[in-house]
Amino acid sequence: MRLWWCPDTEDAGDLTRRARTDRVLRQVLAPMLDLAPAALSFGRESKGRPFLRHADAPDFNLTDTHGGTLIAVCRLGRVGVDIERIDRRPPVARLAPRWFAPDEARLLAAMPPEEARRAFLRLWTAKEASCKATGTGIFGYLSRWRFDPVADMPTPLAMPDDAGEPARWSFLRLMPSPMHTAVVSLRDARHRRVGVYTLA
Numbered sequence: 001m002r003l004w005w006c007p008d009t010e011d012a013g014d015l016t017r018r019a020r021t022d023r024v025l026r027q028v029l030a031p032m033l034d035l036a037p038a039a040l041s042f043g044r045e046s047k048g049r050p051f052l053r054h055a056d057a058p059d060f061n062l063t064d065t066h067g068g069t070l071i072a073v074c075r076l077g078r079v080g081v082d083i084e085r086i087d088r089r090p091p092v093a094r095l096a097p098r099w100f101a102p103d104e105a106r107l108l109a110a111m112p113p114e115e116a117r118r119a120f121l122r123l124w125t126a127k128e129a130s131c132k133a134t135g136t137g138i139f140g141y142l143s144r145w146r147f148d149p150v151a152d153m154p155t156p157l158a159m160p161d162d163a164g165e166p167a168r169w170s171f172l173r174l175m176p177s178p179m180h181t182a183v184v185s186l187r188d189a190r191h192r193r194v195g196v197y198t199l200a
Contacts, residue, residue, distance in 0.1 A: 001079065001186065002195040004028050005176040007068040021064050024199060028071050032058055049135035061132050063182065070182050077189030080133030082125045083182040086175075092120045099124075101143045108149070119149040121181060126154040126171065129185040134163055154183055163187070 006024045015023070026037035033040070033054050041053040051059070060073045063083040072081040092113075096105040100123065108116045127145040131138045146158035154171035163169070164187060172184045172194070 001072065001074040001184070001189060002197065003081075003174075003176075003184070004071040004073075004197050004199050005068060006071065006199040007177065008066075017064065021062060021069050024069055025060075025062055025071060028073065028199065029058075029060060032073070045135045047135050047137045049132065061129075063129075063132075065180070067179055068177065070176055070180075072184050074186065074189045078133045078135075078187045079189065080129040080131065080185045081182060082128040082132065083176070083180055084121050084125055085179055086121070086181050087179065088121065089117060090120060090124075092116050096120060099138070099142045100127075101146060104143075104146070104149065122152075122154075122173075123147055123149050125173075125181060125183040126156075126185070129171075129183040130159070130163070130169075133185040133187050134160075136160075136162075154185075 026040050029052065030037040030040055033052070042050050043053045044050055058073050058075050059078050060071065061079050061081045062069060062071050063081045065083050065085055067085060070081055070083050072079045092108055096108045104123065108119055111119060126147045127142045128138055130145045131141050141160060144160040146156065148155040148157060153173050156166060156169065156171065159166060159169070168187050170186045170189070174182055174184070176182055
C-alpha cells in the first residue's frame with residue numbers, strides 16, 4: 001500500500017478544491033498505469049465510490065480537509081481513508097446519537113468534553129474509512145462499524161455482515177501532519193509494507 005500526503009499550497013491559483021484534488025489524484029495514479037494524467041478514465045460504483053476504468057488498475061481512495069489531501073493506493077484488495085484535523089470541535093452531543101450506535105453515544109456522553117471530542121474523532125475516522133473501503137457510504141452503515149473509542153490504533157469490535165470476515169481487514173492510524181489524524185482501512189490487503197510520500 002502507498003500513501004500520498006498532499007499539503008495545501010498557495011500555487012493552486014484559482015482552482016476549486018474539487019479541481020485541485022482531481023489534479024493531484026491524476027498526478028499520483030497516472031504513473032502506475034503508464035498513462036498521461038488526462039488519459040485516466042474513472043467510473044463510479046452504485047453508491048458513488050470511484051474506480052479506475054483500466055485493466056490491472058489499483059484500488060484507491062481519497063480524503064480531503066483543510067490543510068491537505070491524503071490518497072491511499074493498493075494493488076490488492078480495497079482501501080478506504082478518512083482524515084480530520086485534530087483541532088476540529090464537532091458538536092459531539094448532537095452528532096453521536098445521530099450517527100453512532102446508542103451505546104457509543106451514551107459512552108461519549110459520559111466522558112469529559114475534551115476526552116469525548118478526541119474519542120469522537122477516533123471513532124469517526126475509523127468508521128468512515130471503513131465505509132469508504134466497502135463502498136456502502138455512511139448512511140445506515142456508520143453505526144454498524146464499531147471500534148474501541150479509547151484505543152489509538154483502530155480496534156474493531158463489530159462490523160456489518162456484508163463487510164466479510166474480520167480476518168480480511170486491517171486498520172492503520174497515522175498523522176500525515178502534526179495537525180491531522182487519519183485512518184486507513186484495508187480489506188483483503190495488508191499494510192505490512194507501507195510507502196508514504198509527500199506530494200508538493
